[in-house]
Amino acid sequence: xxxxxxxxxxxxxxxxxxxxxxxxxxxxxxxxxxxxxxxxxxxxxxxxxxxxxxxxxxxxxxxxxxxxxxxxxxxxxxxxxxxxxxxxxxxxxxxxxxxxxxxxxxxxxxxxxxxxxxxxxxxxxxxxxxxxxxxxxxxxxxxxxxxxxxxxxxxxxxxxxxxxxxxxxxxxxxxxxxxxxxxxxxxxxxxxxxxxxxxxxxxxxxxxxxxxxxxxxxxxxxxxxxxxxxxxxxxxxxxxxxxxxxxxxxxxxxxxxxxxxxxxxxxxxxxxxxxxxxxxxxxxxxxxxxxxxxxxxxxxxxxxxxxxxxxxxxxxxxxxxxxxxxxxxxxxxxxxxxxxxxxx
Amino acid sequence: xxxxxxxxxxxxxxxxxxxxxxxxxxxxxxxxxxxxxxxxxxxxxxxxxxxxxxxxxxxxxxxxxxxxxxxxxxxxxxxxxxxxxxxxxxxxxxxxxxxxxxxxxxxxxxxxxx
Numbered sequence: 001x002x003x004x005x006x007x008x009x010x011x012x013x014x015x016x017x018x019x020x021x022x023x024x025x026x027x028x029x030x031x032x033x034x035x036x037x038x039x040x041x042x043x044x045x046x047x048x049x050x051x052x053x054x055x056x057x058x059x060x061x062x063x064x065x066x067x068x069x070x071x072x073x074x075x076x077x078x079x080x081x082x083x084x085x086x087x088x089x090x091x092x093x094x095x096x097x098x099x100x101x102x103x104x105x106x107x108x109x110x111x112x113x114x115x116x117x118x119x120x121x122x123x124x125x126x127x128x129x130x131x132x133x134x135x136x137x138x139x140x141x142x143x144x145x146x147x148x149x150x151x152x153x154x155x156x157x158x159x160x161x162x163x164x165x166x167x168x169x170x171x172x173x174x175x176x177x178x179x180x181x182x183x184x185x186x187x188x189x190x191x192x193x194x195x196x197x198x199x200x201x202x203x204x205x206x207x208x209x210x211x212x213x214x215x216x217x218x219x220x221x222x223x224x225x226x227x228x229x230x231x232x233x234x235x236x237x238x239x240x241x242x243x244x245x246x247x248x249x250x251x252x253x254x255x256x257x258x259x260x261x262x263x264x265x266x267x268x269x270x271x272x273x274x275x276x277x278x279x280x281x282x283x284x285x286x287x288x289x290x291x292x293x294x295x296x297x298x299x300x301x302x303x304x305x306x307x308x309x310x311x312x313x314x315x316x317x318x319x320x321x322x323x324x325x326x327x328x329x330x331x332x333x334x335x336x337x338x339x340x341x342x343x344x
Numbered sequence: 345x346x347x348x349x350x351x352x353x354x355x356x357x358x359x360x361x362x363x364x365x366x367x368x369x370x371x372x373x374x375x376x377x378x379x380x381x382x383x384x385x386x387x388x389x390x391x392x393x394x395x396x397x398x399x400x401x402x403x404x405x406x407x408x409x410x411x412x413x414x415x416x417x418x419x420x421x422x423x424x425x426x427x428x429x430x431x432x433x434x435x436x437x438x439x440x441x442x443x444x445x446x447x448x449x450x451x452x453x454x455x456x457x458x
Contacts, residue, residue: 069451163382164434165434165435165436166433227385229385229434231384231385231389232432245386246388251402251403253389254389269359
């Protein structure tokens, strides 16, 4: 078998897993990553749904399985990718260009910028935070309001930047529902006297053990679920947040003062990837994520020969789905190499 | 008649064998965005009329779709057409035009009946 070179864009979990599978089959790998450390979003996270496992365990396992022969270019921005003599030339802010037989886009997602939902007051009111910030607060044992007090009441707002035509994101980001349930449970574990309310439109507990986690949140932790989307939020004089919505199951408008309002931000295609996607003329969907060649049959191929996709750059996914997608992409790349060898 | 201390209760069950789709189809034609409603209640939560009346745009949409015409006539009078619901709707439903179209068609109907 001919040893080939794959350039992987993105050192998050999908890039790492694809790198592991490909290098195991003897291919040479270069991972490009914009950050200082590998691991992408998973490296920023504390506990994972549905089993409350430490995300660092996953990351350590993935990193430990990587052979030393892999080239890792961190803190690197790719400027352009060109087709040349059947190869791809990757121009980055490094001196040397990289020559590759195939390119794998594993550039992942960015979380939705909550300031774009101005009526929710993120960046305006101190006690409106995102799910990312809540994760860090709990991780650092600093579950407090901006005024340093312990929150007595917390509202978790689902679907921020998802299912919302006003921000041009009609799609569901999928993982936010179960993340809200997970974080609500963590709040109750950290501070049992805190009341937690989840404001949802539909609870999409799609994965294995997600529904059970939701049930645990109800039965064991007394978390309350209110079916209604946040209409508006304002700040009271004492810096608490006044939430307004409709309790749709009762059919009446409601108001509620909370000490902390958490916005469950959704996923968008990584902004760093957008210029590359445009330069390479990859097709994107109306959700602005990359379109594979065929959503059912060829989910990791693109219209460009030798260009592959894995992970959340083709739409919101959870960790197991992302890892499976990365393995599937690795297999696609290997069969592409077989085809190349048979041609010659 | 002797009083036994109980009465026969009215049947509360909705009879969906006799759904009328006429009004729903008419509104869908004049304001197609009504089909996008997912009953999230953003409209009713922001509504300046809903605090003091029973008005809920979300319920109104369901009533239109189920053909409960009788309830709709009274409901639409409560709306002040301020349009706040249009600003918050995540599905981009033109709520104000739905009310306007309803008033138009239901008022015409009234005139015909007179």
